[in-house]
Amino acid sequence: MCQHQPPCPTADSADREAARLAAHHPEQGWSLLCNGVVLFEDTGELLPDGQVIAPHRPVRIVSAA
Template identity: 50%
Template sequence: MCSHPSTCPPPTADGRVLAVPLHRRPEQGWTLLCNGVVVFDDDGELLPDGQVVLTRPWALAGASAG
């Protein structure tokens, strides 16, 4: 699967977006990670099983309630 030295987190793990990028398409707004997750510039994710993730809990950790 991955050929780099570190092990990528599985697509179901909370840290799945820390996997190594394989393909970047900034003009289209997405990046394919080595664990099969597609990360979109608008903070959405598409998991290999087709599940859509619309928010990233780790991105909201520093946000204040407004």
């Protein structure tokens, strides 16, 4: 699917989010990556095989002083 050199990470790679944007729709809250992954603004993902990856936002840690 990817024509870039070097090729983008595949959809089943751990670094799949590093693929280049194929389409970007911030007004709708999603982007399509060149590897077929749909990346949502809440950090959730939809893989080309239909698998859903739950949002994985970083957790903010607040220390009690």
